[in-house]
Amino acid sequence: MTGDRARYWQRDALPGTELLAARFVRHAFARHAHAEYAIAAILDGVEEWDVDGGTMRAGAGSLVFVNPEVPHTGRAGVPEGWAYRTIYPDVTTVRAVAAELGRSGTPWFAEPVIRDPGTHRLLVAAVHAADRGDDLAASSALHAALVALLGANAGVAAPPPAPAPRAVAVARDLLHARLTAPPTLAELAEHVGLGPHALQRAFRAATGLPPHAYLVQERVRLARSLLAAGDRPAEVAAAVGFADQAHLTRHFRRHLGVPPGAYRKNVQDRGGRAA
Incomplete structure (x- = not known):
């Protein structure tokens, strides 16, 4: 326990x-x-x-x-x-x-x-x-x-957000557009005109996360909204780009502390007793 x-x-x-x-x-x-x-x-x-x-x-x-x-x-x-x-x-x-x-x-x-x-x-x-x-x-x-x-x-x-360097903004847009089929780091770097190391540094400086962690975060955010709408975890895993439900569960727990099935059940209940 x-x-x-x-x-x-x-x-x-x-x-x-x-x-x-x-x-x-x-x-x-x-x-x-x-x-x-x-x-x-x-x-x-x-x-x-x-x-x-x-x-x-x-x-x-x-x-x-x-x-x-x-x-x-x-x-x-x-x-x-x-x-x-x-x-x-x-x-x-x-x-x-x-x-x-x-x-x-x-x-x-x-x-x-x-x-x-x-x-x-x-x-x-x-x-x-x-x-x-x-x-x-x-x-x-x-x-x-x-x-x-x-x-x-x-x-x-709130302080106005510092404008992200153009390369980071372009990279972020591409990750959002290709959430389920993202590019490799080399492909992402080539797309924005930077080397992989330079892109990693610039992306982390602008968002607080490296590109892969940012992609996982955005997948989890989308999964959270789909689960709240009632979609089943296996369907959600495929919809947001995780390899399978186990892959979704691992990352969902790391971000929210609960598995996706439990999250879906509780937000769908709109009430009930807390843990």
Whole structure:
């Protein structure tokens, strides 16, 4: 027994937001980035992760923030692991709450870890209410938590993304276009007019990931949306370019901590009990 258990789910009453209840002891997340915000309330233990060239740690009572498209890892910081409740609101959802507060632009959480007991309780309450199907309580607590978080920790708009070098932008577009039949590194480099080593360095500098890891991340993102729509894992594996369901499962677990079948079941349930 590893002690690892996790469940992602969604509720119609919380549009644009996915929820996670989890405890991880041995699982380690591969380096990846979310299209959404990741905002976690640590319940016990310690989480450790690498981000922006440094290593962060957060213990019980902490709130953890990862902004959209910021590559990071995740692992236990102590032998007993960590437990947390996490919300993944999309950019549209967070911008809408910010607009209610008179803020323009896309919010950017400036501090990766804060301690705010009141907001921590609100976030945990939102996840627990969503877990028991109390949509009014869940939506109210979630909105209050986002208001508090934006007021306390997101006083600046997201910095404009640095324009990727043209070669990286072209390479990224080609990977998206050929998700299921990608080029080799040599072919990709030739397509953009760089040597393989130069492309690897430029791509990692612009995206935080080498081309192959970026391709896997994008396959997992597409798989996640297809599974949430109800597609079966074997069908999804073929649709996004993995060799088979086992290949999908291996990478899906490294990015999300759960196998694709369990993810599909839970997000399709739109409720039920958390792990």
